[in-house]
Amino acid sequence: MITSVLVANRGEIARRIFRTARSLGLSTVAVYSSADARMPFVDEADAAVHLPGNTPGETYLRSDLIIDAARRTGADAVHPGYGFLSENAAFAQAVLDAGLTWVGPPVDAISSMGSKIEAKKLMAAAGVPVLAELTPAEVSADDLPVLVKASAGGGGRGMRVVSRLEDLAAEIDAASAEALSAFGDGTVFCERYLASGRHIEVQVMADRHGTIWAVGERECSIQRRHQKVVEEAPSPLVERIPAMRPRLFDAARKAAAAIGYVGAGTVEFLADEDGNFYFLEMNTRLQVEHPVTEETTGLDLVELQFAVAAGEHLPPEPPPTVGHAIEVRLYAEDPLHDWQPQTGTLQRFALEREVRVDSGVEDGSEVSPYYDAMLAKVIAYGPDRTAVARRLAGVLQRATIHGVGTNRDLLAWVLRHPAFLAGDTDTAFFDRHGVAPGPDDAVVRLSALAAALADAAGRQARTPVRVPSGWRNLVSQPQRKSYRYGDVVVEVEYRLTRDGLTVAGDTALISLDCGHVVLEVDGVRRSFDVAAYDGLTCVDSSLGSVALRPVERFVDPAAQVAAGSLVAPMPGTVIRVGVAVGEVVKQGQPLLWLEAMKMEHTIAAPADGVVSELTVEAGQQVEVGAVLAVVGEET
Template sequence: MPNTEPNAALDTVPDAEPGPGTATTPARPLRTVLVANRGEIACRVFRTCRELGLATVAVHSDADAEALHVRTADAAVRLPGDSPADTYLRGDLIVKAALTAGADAVHPGYGFLSENAGFARQVLDAGLVWIGPPPEAIDAMASKTRAKELMAEAGVPLLRPVDPDRATGPDLPLLVKAAAGGGGRGMRLVRHLADLPAELAAASAEAASAFGDGEVFAEPYVENGRHVEVQILADTHGTVWALGTRDCSLQRRHQKVIEEAPAPGLPQALRDTLHSAAAEAARAIGYTGAGTVEFLVSAAHRPYFLEMNTRLQVEHPVTEEVYGLDLVAWQLRVAEGAELPAEPPAPTGHAVEARLYAEDPSRDWQPQSGPLHRLDVPGVRLDTGFTGGDTIGVHYDPMLAKAIVHAPTRAEAVRRLADALARARVHGPVTNRDLLVRSLRHPDFAAGRLDTGFYDRHLPELTEPASAGPVAGNPVGSTAGSTAGGSPVGISALAAALAATAARTGSAAGLPARLGGWRNLPSGHQTTVYRAEPDGTAYEIRHRLTRDGLDAPGHPDVRLVAAGPERVTLETAGVRRTFEVAVYGTRVHVESPLGACAFTTVPRFPDPAARTEPGSLLAPMPGTVVRVADVAVGDRVEQGQPLLWLEAMKMEHRITAPTPGTLTALHAAPGRQVEVGALLAVVSEGP
């Protein structure tokens, strides 16, 4: 990214008097920065610190001892334990770590303690520089209910809260939200008044568990609204920049998936209103540093204030790319007392960001953990906390990376990002990569028809298994042939089988294609069964090499050109394509111009020990039991009835009865740590 900013050298910034509402510590050149965070954001901050000549200090839990952010930093301090409550949420330990390592400043990143005014005060009281807004500004925005009151006084347009005790039919639908925190935790959509009491109680319980504060409120739900936000950057001298708009409407479970800047299709008058309202919100609380003011924009282009995030946002790179700025660098400069120019740089082009998560769409988007063998997304800016060879743990957010593309036009940026993700090598747990590619290529997204209901309308088609698409392949049990030699998934499975055969021959040159591997004695077909991920469709691949070439039932039009353990070239209907194959135990990844596929090799003789009692509920991932329903052994339960809630990777997962029947065993209690596959409960069928 080109550096178009003044004052690039931090130690040349002159001293400055703190502005209204700012921390009173005197401005001074920074030398060493501790990042009170982990993963991608810690690596992101360290990158800028390194470019600006600053030393860096990481903190880490035991689970993160070998994490990329620890390996990237100049020094690292251990926070004993694994859970966030024992480590990254312990402000006292982090301040002690900063002092021990000789840091003179603390950057909070996002999440964890980044919007905790008490932690900011701890940092300042220790004589350290706080790279964030003043604690008073954090306090002002900490409660969404109090924030709305302040914004109303400042003339910022907003939705008025609805008293749940007085709500009536015309008030519906309502959105119940946690007063503290965010990220969709403690949020419920209510369309029927009869559901309101239960949803209020559930939202309050989830908010208390996530944020330590069970306060919730209700406000009107805007149908087909867009989530639009404005990036704010303010110094201690009274200058406030409103750095354009971002659209973050593509959300699933209130979690952002794809973001872009500028928000497409907004009238200039509305943009001006949003910029002005965001700047006024910042001035109203004496804000300094980087922050974001979020709005809900109705279909009629009416804006409503949602909240102000008093920190850097996950999606900040799209603004950086459009404005040619490094927002982290400016956070550091503002903390030193630097003055912003009167006007920000002019924006150019369009930027789009997609969040790559380790999650399984076929299992209700459960977060995934395990070894990440390879992570390679060509042609993009990749902000990540992982590299190939790392392990995705179970204690934290399952986001692997953010892929960002900047281009002269929106259409070009979207096309390039979709292509880069489609060609990416992501070898390891199942991810949401296919959802991202399909979303970016969806006609409504391409046309800029965006709102927060996008996935409510389109998720089924965007997550449809490849084998169910218009070029259905040859899954096990299928009698239908296919044009052009099978589906992309089926041909990829064939390539995997041919690569495995080449590996077994021990020949680096691969299988002989010209003579077809002819033998004097006839041989039977080699049979391999692959289970495609994430939908689980099984593909039985039968093939042999004959005098006439490749004999692969189900793929009559496919000709083998060459095959090696890592690369297979096939010709179909006169079109030649190369398939790259990578094998990790029973897991196989295949990439080609037809798309990326992942398979699990099905063993010929299944392990009898893998069988479980019918009706058993097994932990889908390692985690902690946070709640158990009001049920007891011997009770009658219905299919889909919640029995307990498991928290893993910062998300709550509901474990439900798989069938109507009787609860015959319950092996869960709040606080119990469970491993993947642990028996949680048993429901026996019958009346």
């Protein structure tokens, strides 16, 4: 009998499991790294144990420390969540050896699916459709394009698409190196690449008594870097091809039965537009996107995990799927700059609660470079797919998210895109349609004007003598204030007159206080909410959200870097250095590779030249803005 559960995870999924555990009357235990000491999940647990260090290797991947924490706190069960050790058979066995209940599948089932190469052989033998595996040596021009995949992991790590035979060897080496770093196993294989396939998966739930449920399917085709961004249930493709669902469910049940599966798991398939599908992998754990299945079935999958772990029987059949649910993953990243992760303090985080928000953060949370960039999952449910998509887009657009850049605008754009609303959602969505553009120049300028006016009003309110800066007895020059938006500097003007603050041109100031500005342009009135933080001003309006950085009038010379300097765009770890001092390089040539938030990022030469300085080495941790190398002219 389970009375206390330790969740061997962090963030959003830890909070999600705690929520169900509390409803079942179980006490909860958290483990946390130094970087996570002030995160919400730590305070929400009944007890918490510190794992010294920051990186996953020092903390959440240390099975010995986690089991010791369970012993010290009196926990009698361990739930792994997803990621980290959730699909590690050795960890599952260690939990059982310690006399604890493992809230997960049998150790042998985890081992069977741990190698994608061996898993595909098992599935083929069980009658599940698979794509033929290709060894790197046998790939020919007729096989192209191919996908190089890590055998031991997922999440887009160790994965490369190869379209030219001459690139194959180099991409295999790169994928193998990334897989070795991420999973401790550099084994890779190749398979035929379906450039515009559909990613369809089936949620399974099985008990110890032979009952196997296929609990509806999900579609997760909209991806970036082979990682999911938007997930929904049911699948638009399967809805269009009704005969596909029984075949999918039958294949998923066969897959689970072939390995004696028990608990919650997901069988993933790659499908084409005609309804043909092929086994990709089986995730022997709870999936990130499990909420859409919960919303459309009324099930609590975590509660079922606890029940199955305790030996309870499942009913003969699962409940039917009703309505439609869509989940979006809110990431701290910049889609317009190669999905670059964003770090820093999340000053404000507020979404309307008319939808489900599974979040790992709150106001004041620190987004660190050590873990996945996902801040929250936002899920909407209703009877109609189009209405659900539009409602979810509106909630995202009205969200207040300050301090860290996110993919919020991209998600709202996807949900309103005609192709998405038509159900045309294959894995090449972003390749075909691009990504959401940022706000246009007019919106940025109007937001900057609102920010400057709110700043001026705030300074007036704080000034003991009511003669504000810039006041003149006669008409003189306007006040000017500059903001940086990305790489662009925006300068705006306003005047201080006997009647107060005014603006010129076709823009009229209607009302103003420190945090709220109403402007009218060409007869259209709009409201702007302005929030100022140290070095950052955030402006929210119906035109969108704009994050501005005030430009200081006097720049600290120590903050300047030499021309040709390559600086770290984010905190991270240097995993490879591809050049040496004195080496001649070409514009765009990769020079260094950084790893941050479970993603690999290439730092390339900004121009032709020679490497005159190299300030880092492999394995070194760097902060954002740190100079990594300098590329000077060849002369």
